[in-house]
Amino acid sequence: MPAETAQPKTKTALPSWKDGPAKQAILDFVATATTAGQGFIPLADRIATFDNDGTLWSEQPLPAQFDFVFRKWGEEVKGDPSLASTQPYxxxxxxxxxxxxxxxxxDPATIEALLNAFIRSWAGTTPDEFDAEVRAWLATVKQPKFGVPYTELVYKPMLELIEFLTAHDFRVFVCSGGGxxxxxxxxxxxxxxxxxxIIGTAAGYRYSDGVIVRAAEGLGGLDLGPGKPEHIFAHTGRLPVFAAGNGDVDIEMLESAAFALVINHDDDEREFAYTTGAEKTVELAADHGWTVVSIKDDWSNVYGSSPAA
Structure with a gap:
């Protein structure tokens, strides 16, 4: 077992992060959390959670999973035009x-309609069948602004942050409203x-005759708002000590953590600039002492080797 008082490895930490208050706040928190004394966090409690869309990769002009499911639902409407009279079709x-x-x-009506459609589309399929559909989509579909696969638009600074936290014995989880x-x-x-x-909105499963398949019902509702800390606790038995998000649906997860990181999308040249869906988060950040990251000012590199770096 690694020593609980190991000193933080900061010499080459977070190379795509510019020196400034955001980077320093992260380094200071990790140093305190991993050094004996006030603020020390035992290994078992070092839980870090990250939202996905807009926190780990771009969510504009549409969250990636919407691209995936919209294509699926479009095929379903072609096969059954009567679906076009019901939401979300x-x-x-x-x-x-x-x-x-x-x-x-x-919005409750939107969430209920989406959950029902998600369940309907893949009920009865095996994990391998679903995975094959996602992999085919990943291999063929490109993000419209940058013309590259969605997985090339993962934020390099956030990958460095995950690596940094892992090196200091944090267990890292993704907690997203996505599937x-x-x-x-x-x-x-x-x-x-x-x-x-990986924690997210999920289907239930059934095991029968040696095969596991997706059930015709969801598991615990959407992983949004209060659902995030609820699902995190159900999954880990703990609340996070470090949480990163970017939108109003992340507020409860951010509130539940000792250290909260908010990604501010303000770089329309290298990524996107928008505040829609994050207005309350930005307002609460100052009151709660959350660390706000400016993509424009705090990241020297956004996507790594992609054309939008």
Whole structure:
């Protein structure tokens, strides 16, 4: 077992982060958490959680999983035109993006419709069948602004942060409103995070005759708002001590942590500039002492080797 009083490895830490208050706040927190004395955090409690969309990779002009499911739902409507009269298929056919904006505001009607559609689309499929669909999408679809696969638009500074925390004996989890099983397909090769450390909106499963398949019901509701700390605790038995997010659906997770990191999207040249869906988070950050990261000012590199670096 590693020594609980090991000194932080900061000499080459976070190379894509510019020197400044945000980087220093991270270094200071980790130093305190891993050094004997006031603020020391035992190994067992070193839980770090990261939102995905807008925190680990770009979520504009549309979260990546929406691209994936919209294509699936479009095929389903072609096969059964009657679906076009019900949500969320109706909003998709009519290009009614205001309906899908209800995810950010946690509108009950939007959330219920999306959950029902997610469940319907893949109920009865095996994990291998679902994984194959996601991998085919990853291999063929490109993000519209940059023209590269979505997995090339993971933020390099956040990968460095995950590596830094892991090196100091934090257990890192992704906690996203997106589909748990969707993220698990690429989590290990893209983020270096094991499948079992992915928390998200999930389907139930049934095991029968030697085969496990997706059930016709969800598991615990959407992983948004209060659902995030609830799901984190259900999964780990603890609340996080370090949490990173970027939107209003992350507020409860950020509030539950000793150290909260907020990604501020303010770089339209290298990424995107927007505050939609994060207005309350920005307002609360100052009151709660959360560390706000400016992509424009705090990151020397955004995507690593991608064209948008």
């Amino acid at each position: 109706k909003a998709l056919v009519e290009s009614d993006m205001a309906f899908f904006a209800g995810v950010g505001t946690q 748990r099983d969707f993220m698990r397909v690429f989590a290990e090769e893209t983020w270096g995070i094991y499948k079992e450390n």
